[in-house]
Amino acid sequence: MLFSLYKNYKRKRNLAKLRDESFLSLFDEDTSGEYVVFDTETTGLNPKVDEILSIGAVKIKENKILTSQTFEVYVKNSKAISSKSIEIHGIRPCDVQNGKSSDEAIREFLHFIGSRTLVGYYLEFDVNMINKYIQPMLGIELPNTMIEVSELYYDAQIPMIPQGHIDLRFETMLKKYNIPNMGAHNAVNDAVMTAMIFLKLKGKSSGAR
Numbered sequence: 001m002l003f004s005l006y007k008n009y010k011r012k013r014n015l016a017k018l019r020d021e022s023f024l025s026l027f028d029e030d031t032s033g034e035y036v037v038f039d040t041e042t043t044g045l046n047p048k049v050d051e052i053l054s055i056g057a058v059k060i061k062e063n064k065i066l067t068s069q070t071f072e073v074y075v076k077n078s079k080a081i082s083s084k085s086i087e088i089h090g091i092r093p094c095d096v097q098n099g100k101s102s103d104e105a106i107r108e109f110l111h112f113i114g115s116r117t118l119v120g121y122y123l124e125f126d127v128n129m130i131n132k133y134i135q136p137m138l139g140i141e142l143p144n145t146m147i148e149v150s151e152l153y154y155d156a157q158i159p160m161i162p163q164g165h166i167d168l169r170f171e172t173m174l175k176k177y178n179i180p181n182m183g184a185h186n187a188v189n190d191a192v193m194t195a196m197i198f199l200k201l202k203g204k205s206s207g208a209r
Helices: 003-016 023-025 083-089 100-115 123-138 149-159 168-178 187-205
Strands: 034-042 052-061 064-073 117-120 144-146
Touching: 003 023, 023 100, 023 117, 034 100, 034 123, 052 100, 052 123, 052 149, 052 187, 064 100, 064 187, 100 123, 117 123, 117 149, 117 187, 144 149, 149 168, 168 187
Parallel strands: 034 117, 117 144
Antiparallel strands: 034 052, 052 064
């Protein structure tokens, strides 16, 4: 009860900070029945100094991944992309030089997600990266309900391995549920694979379909 009251209070404070009424819909009750699974590729792992290079997302409805409604955007960066980060995501300076401005990219992403529940793998990092841009732009943080797939996976595995070590690596979850690794490490592919893991876990938690 107290936690629910705190969440409502925090949500109202967040809404009061909104500087652009065209994004009021972010705070609406979601009636779409859809989830949005998303991922970001960045210049590094520190939201305070690093930048988003690309955002990939896909919608889920009625236990189906809506691949026809995939979202992908490349974002122009102001800082150099290190060779180390290029090795991870393969995004080179030439890949983002014709990308969209961060303001335009983030606005498009927000219109895509609306008030839907957000799903991701280590979602907190991706949300922090998005918040880095929307706080100075709109005055708010993402108000959406969020689901972390690694937490769902942990909850599904711990009854079988009480007090044991649960391997939460992405590749481990893919193998556990016989989900093909799509290879190329980019935001859209990662979002689609995460969506497949989520549907497996969602099916188990609801008694499967």
